[in-house]
Amino acid sequence: MPYKGNHMERLIRGASKINIQENIVYFAFVIVVIFFIFTLGDRFLSVVNILNIARQTAIISIMAVAMTFVIASGQIDLSVGSIAALSSLVVALCLRETDSLVLSVLVGLFVGTLIGATNGLLATKVGVPAFLVTLGMMGIAKGLAMWITNTMAVPIMDKDYNVIFGLGTVAGIPILLIWTAVVLIAGVFVMHQTPFGKKILAVGGNETGARYSGINVERVKMLAMCLTGAAAAFAGILYAGRMQAGRFTFGEGDELTVIAAVVLGGTNLYGGTARVVGAVVGSLLIGVINNGLIILGLSVSQQIIVRGMIVILAAALGLSARKR
């Protein structure tokens, strides 16, 4: 009997088939929040603290949105943290030299996108695995960031810049949160409403099949890498705004937090599925855990251990999702 389109029936089927594994991040988020509310009370659940968490996770969330595209296409990008550092310095230097806010931001984004494109070219045209290309690029971008100012930080005096990209608020909402929302909405839109999103998933789901379907696999992979490059550069711009300076240490270790956020969010580590909202919730989850642990009085070393455990947990979830 051929299938007859019945929307109600499909809705019911869909509702009864919510996959706990793919949506685990939402359950985990709720559980962790409840745990901290009960153990920490007002110290956790205050407006100041919640806005604090939002501010601290914003930059990771923005990179996680772009990383979702890269991972969904079956690749990985380890260079995002270093690109953020480099872009923060490029923007700070450019502001110092030109005093032009718009030009400086564009130059920062351009540098990030260019590095992303280089990653993409090496991964697709030369055929070096994305893991190795971006591992190498992580070092190169970091080294460049240290080199251009001889490891010195570059302060940013431009008040407007610092307000727009870091410290400002709109109707009481931190501007970093607004930037995150803009990137998230754009990410969801591109992933689900444009052919590019479908092509990303097709390439990650079955690369040979995608090629046989007439999709320009190399181009899709390359564009995904450009997205993470640009998003990482934007992250660097926000770091610079928040700290009112460019500095080579910004973004250190972010690549792992970002990847953990994406995979925790339900995106398959090996490509073919994408959870853009999940990635941002994953980033929030990590932020909430970090914040709660600080209030609980854990030392920095203990926090790092917990963060490492989260990465392993995320990888384990990604693996078992694949085995199904």
Next chain:
Amino acid sequence: MTHQTLELEGMSKSFGGVKALDDVDFDLVEGEVHALVGGNGAGKSTLMKILTGVYQADAGVIKVADKVGAIRNPTDAMKNGIRMVYQELSLIPYLTVAENIFLNYEPMRRGTIDKAQIVSKTKALLDELGIDLTPDQKIVDLSVGYCQLVEIAKALSAQASILVFDEPTASLTSSEVDKLFELIRLLKSRGVSIVYISHRMKEIFDISDRITVLKDGRKVMTAKTEDLDIGAVIDAMIGKAAERNFEWTPRDVPVGDEVRLEVENLSGKILSDVSFSLNAGEVLGIAGLIGSGRTELLEILFGLRKASGGRLRIKGKDVQIASIKDAIGENIALVPEDRRRKGLALIHSVKDNILIASLNKVTKNGLLQNKKAVEIVEQSVSEHSIKTGSIDTIVGMLSGGNQQKVLLSKWLNTHPDILLLNEPTAGVDIASKAEIINFVRKLSLGGTSAILVSSEIAELLAVCDRILVLNDGRVVRSLKRDAIQSEEEIQHAIQG
């Protein structure tokens, strides 16, 4: 009679209500080559998977060396000396011949691998088998033919007494085939028994002692090779006319006058000097063995491979098809063989799979039109009677036949002028096969031209207006459908 090494009695196996094997007997005598013959879906691979422990029979008895022994898993099969010879899959490319042969059985000396012993034992084994390789050559540097010889050596080093070959010569050169046969004869003389699966009659008659023919999951006959000829085996494979599934029905609409595709003197890796033309609404069948160039032909037309010579003309214009993009630009579609690897993203939904080749048709101003997408997919699903829970069901959950119909829908939504089909009914149940074939016919009446490659001659005869027979890269016959008297005629031409 000599010693019976293996007896399979009354083997039956069903998959979801479909009988893949029905009460099949098969036996092996020590030191014989027993050929197993039959069309796609006849049950050959199911039978061999039971023998090698990959599947469990629903009913039947397995006797190895007169002992009733259950083969419950591949380890049991190996313990009983039964080995499948794969072409290259089970060898590790960057290890040497010696390391591969002793993989997982390395002789140890003081806690480390005894490399000297591995090399000397391998050398002795290779010499004994007359294989002209040295132990320290890396697999990655060897041709497919030599990889297969290494596989055999590996099996023998593990005391195998029964070897199963599945289409071992499909990708070998003729000198490699000679080497393989030489080795098989040597093994026979040493008492090793061999099951030899192949579609190549000449080789079967060259190497085998007995032949068993399967058809639709049943055994049709077992007989000594010397008592048979090629015609008798082909007759047994095809069965009586009344049992045939596909019949040619004359077209309601004649083939169009417009010449859509002209192929002139096309040559490639296997193909040499192939010429033909395809009219609007015509279905052209390509018959030939694996390795005859039939896949290469489709892949050249779809821009997946380069031709080394020849010309292509579409609708009277010279064209170059250097990439898939070029092919799609000329409105050509390819339904590839191996749908799981090349055709579908199994973790994605029916909807996403159907739309992926025609995203431009549901995009407006750079945005996907979800409503239109759902409409198109729902129409495809009902038109091709795809049995699925919903259009959001994951394709990997569907049966083979329905997966294949999804793949077909994916390409038909591009509304191709020329549809290329490579083994579109492989691994598909009988009902879906008939549906797919009828669908190709319906399309051709609507003016779509098609080139259909299939191993099943009955299928070609049911739908093709003309059939080209390829052998070793050359067109050996070109026959109009009404000029073809019987399936046997084509089968003989294929065998060359």
